[in-house]
Amino acid sequence: MLKATLLKRRDGFTLRAQLEAPTPGVVALFGRSGCGKTTLVNLISGLLEPDEGRVEINGTVLTDTQAGVSVPVEKRRVGYVFQDARLFPHLSVLANLRYGEKRATAAARVVVFDEVIALLGIQPLLRRRPHQLSGGERQRVALGRALLSQPALLLLDEPLAALDAARREEVLPYLEALRDRLSIPMVYVSHQFDEVLRLATHVVLMEAGNVIAQGSLMEVSLRPQLRAIVGPESVGAVLDGRVARVEANLTDLQVGEGVLRISLKEARAGAPVRVQVLARDVIIATQPPHGLSVRNALEGTITGLVDEQYDDAVLVTVDIGGATLLSRVTREAVAALSLRPSLRVWALVKAVSTRGHAFALGPAQGS
Amino acid sequence: MIGSITPGEMEALRLSLEVASRSVLFSLPLAVLVAWVLTRAHFPGRTVLDAFVHLPLVLPPVAVGYVLLILFGSHGPLGSWLRRHLGIELAFSTAGAALATAVMTFPIMVRAIRIALETVDRGLEAAARTLGAGPLDRFFTITLPLMLPGILAGAVTAFAAGLGEFGAVITFAANIPGVTRTLPLALYTEMQSPSGDLPAARLATISIALGLLGLVLSELLARRVRRLLGR
16 A cells, blocks of 8 residues: 655645555556646655655555654665656666666565566667667666666656657557566656556546545546546546457457447457547437447446536436446437436447557566 | 977976876865865855855965965974874975965866766756665765766866966975976076076976866867766
8 A cells, every 4th residue: 555645835836645545556646737746756755855744655654744754765665767767877778777776675676687678678778878878768777777776666757758659659568567567566647648548557636736536547537527637528437347358359348247349459358458438439328229330339327417518518427337438418418318317328339439548457468 | 409308397397297186186085075065065154165265266376375384384283283293294395385286276176076066967866866875875976977077177177277386386385496396486497597598488388388288188088078978
């Protein structure tokens, strides 16, 4: 368990955060730029001292202002991957990687050098100097350096923010691999929801120095607070399921009691998969549909209707049995179909609308 | 006659090099410490220390030599202590010339090192901290290597300036052939003699050549270090 209760005031900005997340796993701190995400990770790392508060990781107290406890940064065993990599320019890649490893206590050594090198694909870079690396390579080395310091907690402060789209795609799979192969708890700061979607197991939403919502990604994806940050077009239920059947480019995903057919290649039966079903892609029917091309007609019950105060739209929550979908419909449709809570409905989802919104959560196929 | 260097000139040249090297060698660690304190430490007397370090820049060199003579002369408080306990006699010796040079060039060195320290990215030190490096460890493995170009620049400039230090040296260590008669002192001596026109011109030429060589070398060195640091 990672627990933190922190208060920090500075230059007219107040951070007041309380978070509790299961470990191991990836806690995503998500919010707009300037909402206090970096301040929060700096407080956890100890690089910044809180005015009041307490930080605890798996039972070890790192900070407790009431008890006067503040473990020095260098003794915290908190790995930190900075947005700007911060590789030491006067040392080779190899020496950078060994810097933290050499200083870790022997008892703490769990992460093995060769394993990290292989996992991050940085073998060919070892003899180079940091200035000879591309942005993506730099972040991979920074990641390796932090891992080899044998951290009890890994903090990643927007490690992809300085990279272009292609470089981001180059580094993301490595981060997924870390999450799936190593059991090091991670705190991942981002203002890009697609990164959160791919990596997070637990999400903490922040706004103006406050935590406004937190929970599993599935829970948080249904919260109205998220819409305010990602914008109405990106609202959609996130579902974690298991692959039931694979058929060419289509995959049947067991989600709660229902089966959702999605567009995902190279899935493996039984593998955990996450899919985001955008609210705008879900159609509501009050009768079982016939003669439609749509691949998914999930029977369920309306559990809520929220007027979005935007574009005459209403957000409908549908319980499909152990999982929840969000659908955006017009006010006119709500009136015409007299949609109301506890009404029996069918949620229609085109399989192709999920393309690019589904991600494997476990180790990739064949490894 | 123009082609070969006379033994007297050779001696002055050797002494200048020796005095300047010893002065740099002894003052360098202290300069790094003082630069660090002035940049990073916050304490009440900082401004006073800063002013004190820079004092030789604004004082007449003769005054610096005079103060050194009062303090380190054989009857001075520090001088008599050094003689009694360590058997060191500074006044009128080569070491004394080096001390006078060190005091005069100290501000130059501190200034260069301070600028170097200010340009060190504190983010890298923070990164080293998260990787388990304590304060001294961080200083020697991250801060100091990153300051190296500035330290080298400071040392080379101080060395070059030290080759020509005159006022403080002649006041504190006098003008003794083979002991404290460095290039500028030899040049001055020749200028006082009626037949010294040519020797003075030769010594001036040597000084100019030496200065040029030093500046070129320091630039080459700085380039090499910058490349090593990937800048």
